[in-house]
Amino acid sequence: MTTVPISSTDKETSFLARLWSPRNRYYFIAFLFIFPALINFSIFRYLPIFAAARSSLWQYSLLGGYRDFIGLQHYENMMIDPYFWKSMKVTALFVLMKVPIQVVLSLVFAILLQKETKTSAVVRSAIFTPVVTSVVVVSIIWAMMYHSQLGLINSMLSAFGIPRQIFLSDPDRALPAMTAMMVWKDLGFSMIIIMAGLKGIPTVYREAAIVDGAKPWQIMRHITLPLLKRVLMFVVVTQTIFSFQNFVPVYVMTKGGPMDATKVIVYYIYQFGFLFQDMGYASAMSIVTLLILLVVSMIQMRLFRTDVEY
């Protein structure tokens, strides 16, 4: 560059001029529109995963900071940690109870309430109200309803002559009780999505089937359900992912008890990171949970893949 200064500056100006061409200027300005969002996603969505992957290889706590590099030790410990496996089992059980019940009920209610009448609109709003209520409030109120002495549910049962029941402090009943509550809370959400899916099915198919003399359940089985497959897939996948990360009800209602019967994986991660001060192990478990969720959602998308287009 120093040997031929004059020609090089010439070249540089022409290069700069090309770089600042109207088209590139447009691209630059266009990029400014997406730039803030990209910064946010890079720092607060992607970077945490790398940070977790890194700290999962160290002995790391919030108070002590990074100590020794221990490689995959956390992951090896996890494999032989009975509480980790127990929490995975509890989480899986919760998802397997909640998602099928919720999807079936919301499908039934969506079909029942899709009529455009005033009454069905009122019922729809009622079912949707728990969705907008905070999960903290729902957990608090249901914990009070489940209360063995002062709870509303036991008061109602007494009207039918049924003796007082224990819900949340019984290891066999705590998780089903929590599942019932979360189905109650999330049902409206999946119902609305399935309803939008039902509206998206062209009426010609149903009309043609009626002309051909098909019975209502035949129309359901051979027309509505197959065409609804994509929407149902979406609901099952998102609800599985949401439910797998259940945390707030456990924190508010049971703290993981009784006898770890409700200690789901995200609560176990929270305990290690913030109560037992072991961020390294908590990060390693977060990474494993992340991988499990990715695999589960990929399998589900494969299973529900549909060839029906409309």
Next chain:
Amino acid sequence: MENTNTNINIVAGPPKSVSQKLKDLGLYIGEHFLYLILVIVFIAPLVWMVLGSLREEKEIFANLYPFTIHTFLPIKWTINTYLDMFGISEVGIMYGLEFQKFMANSLFVSVCVVSCSLIFNTMGAYFFARLDFPFKNFLLIFVVATMLIPFQATIVPLYIVVKDLGMNNSFWGLIIPWFASPFVIFALAQFIKEIPKELDEAATIDGASLWGILWNVIIPNAIPGIITMALLEFQFIWNLFYWPLIVINSPDLQMIQVAIANQTTQTQIFWGRTFAGSTLASLPVIIVFLALQKWYIQGVATTGLKG
């Protein structure tokens, strides 16, 4: 019901037999009975909460058995519990309650997030819906993939990042991580795509810049979508629990959901106050939802289906 017999001759169309009519009536009654049960099941817990906050605490327990209308309905209505919660009454001052502080914190954080998020997400949505860019598809995948990252499961790692940035225990830590959302960008991009392109082109001929088009053409036409997204975002932030629980240490900065949860984990639980706190923490969002229900449900349906 008495009309069943007299109507037979008036009804137009093929005359129905009495047994058919009885069957219809049975179906009608069955259906509405089911509706009634559903409304009770989904509303009763919330009604119990709101009405329970409007009575003396002893009254809640005194009317629990036997189960009557007064298990729900107060005999003596009072707002004393709310005066306690706001630290206006003697009891409230004695316990040092000042619930309005947590509500103000939540409101402040929600308003900040919603306004930032509307600015940056609308810009992002405009970019994906309308603008030309060499690596646009790559950027789209970059944005869509963030939706696959499970939120609660990555809270601990997010905390590590936010702490390294020195934003923990401050409003910054509550606001900054949420100023952009892949779901909102996506839903708004769908809304913007439905605006006729001719409007942009006309503005371009008139010499409008990209910012000018966004401000004068796109935003006025996308208002319904923007309001829907603002509602969903407000609900998301107002109801946030896990994130403020770990990122905020000082009680003065705490958000309302954590405040009511802390109240119930104390050694002595006051049912009346818990009812009142829960009502304060949930009623703002429920009222906004009931008032703007149509847009709200539309928003859920679009983000749900297309997101």
